[in-house]
Amino acid sequence: MEDFEILFVDDEREILSVVENFLSPQGYRLTVVDNGLKALELIKERDFDIVFTDLKMPEFSGLELLTAIKEYRPETEVIIVTGFGTIESAIKAMKFGSYDYLQKPIKLDHLKILIDKVIEEKKLQKENIFLKRRLKERYKYDELIGISPKMQEIYGIVDRISLSSPTVLIQGESGTGKELVARVIHKNSDRKDKPFIPVNCGAIVEGIPEAELFSHVIGLFKSAQGGTIFLDEIAEITPSLQVKLLQAFQEKEISPEDYTRESDIDVRVIAATNRDVEEAVKSGDLRKDLFYRLDVFSIKLPPLRDRKEDICLLMNHFLNKFSTRAKRKVVGVSPEAMDFLLNYHWPGNVRQLEEVIESVFALGMDETIKATDLPSEIIKFGETSKTY
Numbered sequence: 001m002e003d004f005e006i007l008f009v010d011d012e013r014e015i016l017s018v019v020e021n022f023l024s025p026q027g028y029r030l031t032v033v034d035n036g037l038k039a040l041e042l043i044k045e046r047d048f049d050i051v052f053t054d055l056k057m058p059e060f061s062g063l064e065l066l067t068a069i070k071e072y073r074p075e076t077e078v079i080i081v082t083g084f085g086t087i088e089s090a091i092k093a094m095k096f097g098s099y100d101y102l103q104k105p106i107k108l109d110h111l112k113i114l115i116d117k118v119i120e121e122k123k124l125q126k127e128n129i130f131l132k133r134r135l136k137e138r139y140k141y142d143e144l145i146g147i148s149p150k151m152q153e154i155y156g157i158v159d160r161i162s163l164s165s166p167t168v169l170i171q172g173e174s175g176t177g178k179e180l181v182a183r184v185i186h187k188n189s190d191r192k193d194k195p196f197i198p199v200n201c202g203a204i205v206e207g208i209p210e211a212e213l214f215s216h217v218i219g220l221f222k223s224a225q226g227g228t229i230f231l232d233e234i235a236e237i238t239p240s241l242q243v244k245l246l247q248a249f250q251e252k253e254i255s256p257e258d259y260t261r262e263s264d265i266d267v268r269v270i271a272a273t274n275r276d277v278e279e280a281v282k283s284g285d286l287r288k289d290l291f292y293r294l295d296v297f298s299i300k301l302p303p304l305r306d307r308k309e310d311i312c313l314l315m316n317h318f319l320n321k322f323s324t325r326a327k328r329k330v331v332g333v334s335p336e337a338m339d340f341l342l343n344y345h346w347p348g349n350v351r352q353l354e355e356v357i358e359s360v361f362a363l364g365m366d367e368t369i370k371a372t373d374l375p376s377e378i379i380k381f382g383e384t385s386k387t388y
């Protein structure tokens with residue numbers, strides 16, 4: 001028990017002293033703090049096993065604290081403390097990765113039971129007996145961020161296919177992270193020390209005479225030798241280039257009749273498109289034989305509006321990124337602004353979220369992002385619809 005650190009965050013001093021008077025004499029190592037921001041500072045400095053946080057606090061809410069903790073200390077268990085009437089928000093917090101919630105007024109015996117339960121689980125984890133079932137839920141995979149079940153699925157796929165080298169077709173709306181996923185696959189494969197070559201298929205033909213196209217394509221494959229070639233915008237490809245690509249595939253994979261020859265091209269192909277590929281095949285824009293070659297393994301990236309649980313985490317990630325770059329401290333997002341961000345439909349997906357955060361920085365907001373700092377389309381959307 002002495003090895004386990006507990007942090008209790010609540011803006012009501014009275015609650016803190018009740019908890020302190022109850023836990024400390026029993027030998028629990030407890031730190032209390034009356035403000036979400038101070039809590040965040042502490043968490044950055046020190047590792048806590050359990051954090052209890054009040055949901056409603058001025059400046060920095062429990063939900064914001066939860067997402068920040070999940071970014072900095074994914075193994076810390078967070079328990080949301082909540083008053084009657086905000087249970088729904090507490091349940092929402094479960095989605096963001098909290099361990100459980102504790103209702104106010106706090107029943108001290110319930111508090112103790114919860115702590116002991118977490119401590120017991122942590123002990124087992126430390127002894128490696130517990131199969132780390134809960135830890136399997138990941139908040140990030142390499143540079144990919146997201147807690148949603150959909151992202152968990154993507155992590156599993158990336159993990160499975162990184163080490164073998166099937167051709168992968170990544171589909172998803174613009175800004176969903178197709179290129180990032182391709183890079184993460186490459187980075188986690190045994191090809192990681194070899195090149196990753198992105199090719200915009202919609203643009204390569206420009207200025208290259210038909211007669212030289214094939215050698216140009218082979219040249220691209222060879223420049224990625226041992227590594228990965230990323231064929232982006234694959235549905236925007238011209239018919240003649242499709243034929244050349246098919247030929248390049250044949251060069252790469254020696255046909256059974258030709259087994260005496262060794263291919264001198266060793267490249268993994270990852271293709272991506274933001275169009276509906278089956279539609280592109282139907283309309284004749286994409287050759288069926290090429291499609292089959294590419295679609296050996298298929299990854300469909302979900303739009304951001306279908307995984308709103310990830311918005312907080314991503315936002316946090318971008319806030320950190322831009323505040324480091326701008327050497328300016330960000331504190332957080334006001335609850336009202338957060339509501340607008342969660343409600344928005346994000347047609348430009350993660351890229352748009354990143355751009356919004358960047359533009360807010362450029363405009364020089366103060367320490368907290370407020371609704372008035374957000375682009376007008378997000379506010380307008382929020383005012384005309386309440387759908388989440």
Ligand SMILES: Nc1ncnc2c1ncn2[C@@H]1O[C@H](COP(=O)(O)OP(=O)(O)OP(=O)(O)O)[C@@H](O)[C@H]1O
Binds near residue numbers: 143177180
């Ligand atoms: N899950 C994620 N975690 C962290 N960052 C992400 C994630 N998904 C996307 N991004 C970031 O969002 C931006 C857009 O991602 P990316 O360029 O991979 O999208 P895309 O699907 O290729 O878009 P397009 O179809 O417009 O080319 C990048 O800055 C990327 O790092």
Ligand SMILES: [Mg+2]
Binds near residue numbers: 179
């Ligand atoms: Mg892209």
